[in-house]
Amino acid sequence: MSYLASVVTLGIETSCDETACGLVDSGMRVLANQIYSQVPIHSLYGGVVPEIAARAHLEKIDPMVRLALAEAAMDLGSVGQIAFTRGPGLLGPLLVGASFARALGRYAGIAVTGVNHLEGHLASAFLEDPSLEPPFLCLVVSGGHTEFVLVGPGLRYTLIGKTRDDAAGEAFDKGGKILGLGYPAGPLVARLAAEGNRDFAALPRALEQRDNFEFSFSGLKTAVLRYAEVHGPEFVRNNLPHICASLETAIVDVLVKKSVHALSATKMQVLTVVGGVSANGYLRERMQAEAKKRGFRAVFPSRLYCGDNGAMIAAIARWREDRGLTTVEVEVKPSLSWN
Ligand code: KG4
Numbered sequence: 001m002s003y004l005a006s007v008v009t010l011g012i013e014t015s016c017d018e019t020a021c022g023l024v025d026s027g028m029r030v031l032a033n034q035i036y037s038q039v040p041i042h043s044l045y046g047g048v049v050p051e052i053a054a055r056a057h058l059e060k061i062d063p064m065v066r067l068a069l070a071e072a073a074m075d076l077g078s079v080g081q082i083a084f085t086r087g088p089g090l091l092g093p094l095l096v097g098a099s100f101a102r103a104l105g106r107y108a109g110i111a112v113t114g115v116n117h118l119e120g121h122l123a124s125a126f127l128e129d130p131s132l133e134p135p136f137l138c139l140v141v142s143g144g145h146t147e148f149v150l151v152g153p154g155l156r157y158t159l160i161g162k163t164r165d166d167a168a169g170e171a172f173d174k175g176g177k178i179l180g181l182g183y184p185a186g187p188l189v190a191r192l193a194a195e196g197n198r199d200f201a202a203l204p205r206a207l208e209q210r211d212n213f214e215f216s217f218s219g220l221k222t223a224v225l226r227y228a229e230v231h232g233p234e235f236v237r238n239n240l241p242h243i244c245a246s247l248e249t250a251i252v253d254v255l256v257k258k259s260v261h262a263l264s265a266t267k268m269q270v271l272t273v274v275g276g277v278s279a280n281g282y283l284r285e286r287m288q289a290e291a292k293k294r295g296f297r298a299v300f301p302s303r304l305y306c307g308d309n310g311a312m313i314a315a316i317a318r319w320r321e322d323r324g325l326t327t328v329e330v331e332v333k334p335s336l337s338w339n
C-alpha cells in the first residue's frame with residue numbers, strides 16, 4: 001500500500017437523528033461504519049425532536065468514535081484527518097458533532113474540517129465506485145432534500161432543480177403517516193408496497209413537463225389525505241399494501257421521468273442517486289430498467305451508505321483532500337446548500 005493509500009479520515013455525522021462515525025481511506029475503502037440510530041426515540045413523538053436529538057448525540061458520540069476505531073482495529077495515531085458535518089441540519093445536533101470533532105482534533109493534533117452533508121451523500125457514490133469522476137448528474141433524494149445537481153470537475157456544483165415543497169422522503173413519511181404507519185414511514189411503505197397493486201389508487205404526479213426539473217410532492221400528500229378521508233379507516237387498513245404501492249409508484253414515476261429528462265438536457269451519461277430514499281428497491285429497479293433502455297449509467301450506493309452515516313462524511317473529506325480541494329470550514333451552518 002502506498003503512503004497516500006494508507007491515509008485515513010474519520011467522519012462524524014450528527015446533523016439529524018443518527019449519531020454516526022466512519023473511517024475511510026484514500027482508496028475509498030470503508031474501514032469502519034458505526035451508526036447509532038435515534039429513530040426509536042423520536043418515533044415516540046412522530047418526528048425528530050431537535051433538543052432530544054442533541055442530547056442523544058452528546059451521549060453517544062464518544063462511544064461511536066471508539067467503536068469505529070475498534071472496528072478498524074486502529075487508534076487515533078492512524079487518523080490523518082477528522083471531518084464533521086457542518087450543515088445542512090439541526091443547529092443543536094450539528095454543534096455537538098462540531099465541538100466534539102474540534103476538541104478531538106486539538107487533543108490528538110489532527111487536522112479538522114467541516115463538510116457539507118449533501119456532499120457527503122454525493123460521496124456515497126464514490127464508495128460504490130471509487131473510479132467515478134465528474135462530470136455527472138446527481139439526484140439527491142432524502143428526508144429533507146430532493147434535487148438535481150450537476151457535478152463538474154473540481155466538484156463545482158450547478159443546482160438545476162429542486163423541490164418546491166416536500167422532499168421525496170417526506171412524501172413517503174407524510175403519506176405513510178396519514179395511512180397510520182409509524183415514523184419514518186418510508187421503509188414501511190416500501191415493504192408493504194411490494195405486495196400491492198400499483199394501479200389501485202389514482203394519485204397525482206406534479207410538474208410533468210419535459211423541461212421542468214423542479215419537484216412538488218405536497219399535492220400528493222393532500223391527495224392521500226383526501227383518499228383516506230373519503231374511503232375511511234377500515235378500507236385503508238384492508239387495502240394498505242395497494243395504497244402504499246400506489247403512493248410509492250407516484251413518487252418513483254416522477255423521480256425516474258425527471259431523471260431521464262435532466263440527463264438528456266444536461267447531456268450527461270452518468271446519474272448517481274443518493275440519500276435515504278435511494279435505498280428504495282422499486283426506485284432502483286425502475287431507474288436501472290430505464291438506464292438499460294436508454295443507455296445511461298445509474299449508480300446507487302450500497303444500502304449501507306444511503307441513509308445518514310459517517311463513512312460518507314469521511315469519504316467526501318478524503319476525496320477532496322486527495323485532490324487538493326480541501327476548504328477548511330469549522331463553523332456550523334444549518335442552512336448550508338451546494339455553494
Ligand atoms: O438521507 P436520510 O437518512 O436523512 C436525511 O438526510 O434526510 O433520509 C431519510 C429519508 C426518510 O424520509 C426515510 O423515510 C427515507 O429516507 N427512506 C426511504 C427508504 N429508506 C429510507 N424511503 C423510501 N424507501 C425506502 N426504502
Ligand code: ZN
Pocket residue numbers: 117121142143275276307308
Ligand atoms: Zn442525509
